[in-house]
Amino acid sequence: MRKHVVLAVLLLIALVLSACAQATPTQAPPAGEATQPPAAGEATQPPAAGGEKVTLIIESWRNDDLPIWQDVIIPAFEAKYPNIHVVFSPTAPAEYNGVLNSKLEAGTAGDLITCRPFDASLKLYEKGYLAPLNDLPGMENFTDFAKTAWSTDDLSVTFCVPMASVIHGFFYNKEAFDKLGLQEPTTWDEFYQVLDKIKADGTYIPLVMGTADMWEAATMGFQNIGPNYWKGEEGRLALIRGEAKFTDEPYIKTWQQLARWREYLPPGFESVKYPDAQALFTLGKGAVYPTGSWEIALFEKQASFPLGIFKPPVEKAGDQCYISDHVDIALGMNAATKHPEAAKTFLSWVASAEFAELYGNALPGFFPLHSTPVELKDPLAQEFVSWRNECKSTIRNSYHILSRGEPNLENELWRVSAAVINGTMTPEQAAQEIQAGLDKWYKPKP
Amino acid sequence: MSTTSKSRAFPTHIVVFLAPAVIVYTLFMIYPLIDSLRLSFFATGPDNKEYFVGLQNYVKLFTDSNYAPRFWGALKNNIVFFLVHMLVQNPIGLLLAALLASGGWGRKFYRTVLFMPTVLSFVIIGFIWNLILSPLWGVAESILKAVGLGALFRPWLGLESTALVTISLISVWQFVGIPMILFYAALIGIPEELIEAARVDGATGWQVFWRIKFPLILPTVGIVGILTFVGNFNAFDLIYTIKGALAGPNFSTDIMGTLFYRTFFGQQLQLGNPTMGATVAAMMFLIILSGVLIYMFLWQRRVQTVEM
Incomplete structure (x- = not known):
């Protein structure tokens, strides 16, 4: 009897040990294999010889867009290049960065990588996972402004093909404006006159936004209306060069405007969340909604009233206007892809006007960054994009370079902007806290 | 069975029975814990490699002017979170247990209903309470208005002054079933003879409870206390589902769990910092460990379990 027990123990130990021992060799090869010719086990992707078909896999976080890629974009490409088969293989947005990093480290990532803007993709390029794409045919179709998000700091290397940006602005309920005889405001004075009239009437909530999730205060508030004060790119680059500070007048004025919004917001806005605010507006209970173009598809589907949009107000009529035209999504090439030629062919196509038109119309509110204007069919999207002709474009000032240290500028902007609207912090305090946080780690290069 | 062993043989069967638990526990609990403590003594250099830095992270x-206010703020909030549970959840749990133990109609029904929120997911709890307390669609305001107290309504979850206590009370609502069941089990274990004897001696219901029943369930009071302590200093889910990882407004609901999550995994544009995250985790471990030690040496040794 005892012998059996001893045997059982030995067996158990042997099992555990062998399991451990097996785990190591199976994990080791992928890392070392990158330099070797493809192993027999990886024959699922045939080499691109002669007329053989090549399969390209796209990594992405846009799982909402899967049907559009499968039904519209990829068939259009494959009709032109029958030798290349493309598979769109998205991951859940919140997991994307983590999953992609481990896939790249293990050498199992797809051939084409959807790029987040700025530092996340820059880090991938610095680690050698993304190939430089400077000489890619079609890259000349993009301005430096569009390429900033996926280039090294000195703009010498670009590693992703820009795909789309989102534009900030204000949506309004046309029915409410018509009923109350209101016009789209262009200056701050007009903006508050409009809000005052809506408030006096009492049927609608003048300005629909909550501060519970905090990011609305920063993204749809601060970054939306601020560029008119800090003069877009001029102010953003001055911050990076250290010539301007958050304690300067443009930034204080931006927060002062946000503080004025408080009296026009829905009751209990401190605990109103983003989906609450969206529902409140699309149910027709609100008049004006500060946000961005990404809402077009949802709002057009849910709102039963006609929608209008207007630009962030300026101080005086006729002032140069600036809009936040934030670059958001791009496509790069895995440096370890086995089909670099096919991948480049696809990327060149993504850089073409044809792709821009397909993409821009399939996803209204995500605007192609192509330098030749794209014909958009959605009227709201058209109006948003027309602002590019009148106003100067800029990006959110916390995304480029200034969010690389601790405390993180973007998170801090969420926190103080929400506190300013809630009335628990003054614009001056907000400015001081932001600048102090930035000074702690950021040393501008002379 | 005629096994009469002459000499004390090596107790192989003990090893066999212990082995699965020891192996699994070591692999999945002790090893990660020690490795996490190890990580807190390292920092990531510019070349993405880890270097030993001693106590620098601590x-x-x-x-540090960035970390210290967050750490002390989270610790303070966590203590408030714990105190609300100790002062509200556990007394209510005891009261409910005493009511249930006194028998009467509907006892089983109420026992189940009161315990139910405990088995619900945090996401559901967060969602339900967000809706109830919502200033736009919530029923809280209409209920208050119905009894003439509408003016008292505030967006409690969104105000810096009330958000933490509100979330603590939601957590109390969710978990009150656990102390209730533990107290209830202890109370119904008290022999009827003792209570009858006290009654015969002329004790009132109040006296019976505080002089007979309560001293007999003191060990359970200690267990409930330490369970609450460990649970509260490990808490994270409810605040994350209601307020997100930034634990707003203005960090007013930030506790150790959310601070750890934000530091370790990052948040939006903030990249994760595994070594500082491990440092926060190590502090959580030390706080919980010291709490448990205090319980073991100061409470458990004094309180005697009465055998009957």
Whole structure:
């Protein structure tokens, strides 16, 4: 009897040990294999010889867009290049960065990588996972402004093909404006006159936004209306060069405007969340909604009233206007892809006007960054994009370079902007806290 | 069975029975815990490699103008969170248990209903309470208005002054079933003879409870206390589902769990910092460990379990 027990123990130990021992060799090869010719086990992707078909896999976080890629974009490409088969293989947005990093480290990532803007993709390029794409045919179709998000700091290397940006602005309920005889405001004075009239009437909530999730205060508030004060790119680059500070007048004025919004917001806005605010507006209970173009598809589907949009107000009529035209999504090439030629062919196509038109119309509110204007069919999207002709474009000032240290500028902007609207912090305090946080780690290069 | 062993043989069967638990526990609990403590003594250099830095991470956590206010703020909030549970959840749990133990109609029904929120997911609890307390669609305001107290309504979850206590009370609502069941089990274990004897001696219901029943369930009081302590200093889910990882407004609901999550995994544009995250985790471990030690040496040794 005892012998059996001893045997059982030995067996158990042997099992555990062998399991451990097996785990190591199976994990080791992928890392070392990158330099070797493809192993027999990886024959699922045939080499691109002669007329053989090549399969390209796209990594992405846009799982909402899967049907559009499968039904519209990829068939259009494959009709032109029958030798290349493309598979769109998205991951859940919140997991994307983590999953992609481990896939790249293990050498199992797809051939084409959807790029987040700025530092996340820059880090991938610095680690050698993304190939430089400077000489890619079609890259000349993009301005430096569009390429900033996926280039090294000195703009010498670009590693992703820009795909789309989102534009900030204000949506309004046309029915409410018509009923109350209101016009789209262009200056701050007009903006508050409009809000005052809506408030006096009492049927609608003048300005629909909550501060519970905090990011609305920063993204749809601060970054939306601020560029008119800090003069877009001029102010953003001055911050990076250290010539301007958050304690300067443009930034204080931006927060002062946000503080004025408080009296026009829905009751209990401190605990109103983003989906609450969206529902409140699309149910027709609100008049004006500060946000961005990404809402077009949802709002057009849910709102039963006609929608209008207007630009962030300026101080005086006729002032140069600036809009936040934030670059958001791009496509790069895995440096370890086995089909670099096919991948480049696809990327060149993504850089073409044809792709821009397909993409821009399939996803209204995500605007192609192509330098030749794209014909958009959605009227709201058209109006948003027309602002590019009148106003100067800029990006959110916390995304480029200034969010690389601790405390993180973007998170801090969420926190103080929400506190300013809630009335628990003054614009001056907000400015001081932001600048102090930035000074702690950021040393501008002379 | 005629096994009469002459000499004390090596107890192989003990090893066999212990082995699965020891192996699994070591692999999945002790090893990660020690490795996490090890990680807290390292920092990532510019070349993405880890370097040994001694206690530097801890110094940073306690003195850095970015980390220290967050750490002390989270610790303070966590203590408030714990006190609300100790002062509200556990007394209510005891009261409910005493009511249930006194028998009567509907006892089983109420026992189940009161315990139910405990088995619900945090996401559901967060969603339900967000809706109830919502200033736009919530029923809280209409209920208050119905009894003439509409003016008292505030967006409690969104105000810096009330958000933490509101979330603590939601957590109390969710978990009150656990102390209730533990107290209830202890109370119904008290022999009827003792209570009858006290009654015969002329004790009132109040006296019976405080002089007979309560001293007999003191060990359970200690267990409930330490379970609450460990649970509260490990808490994270409810605040994350209601307020997100930034634990707003203005960090007013930030506790150790959310601070750890934000530091370790990052948040939006903030990249994760595994070594500082491990430092926060190590502090959580030390706080919980010291709490448990205090319980074991100061409470458990004094309180005697009465055998009957």
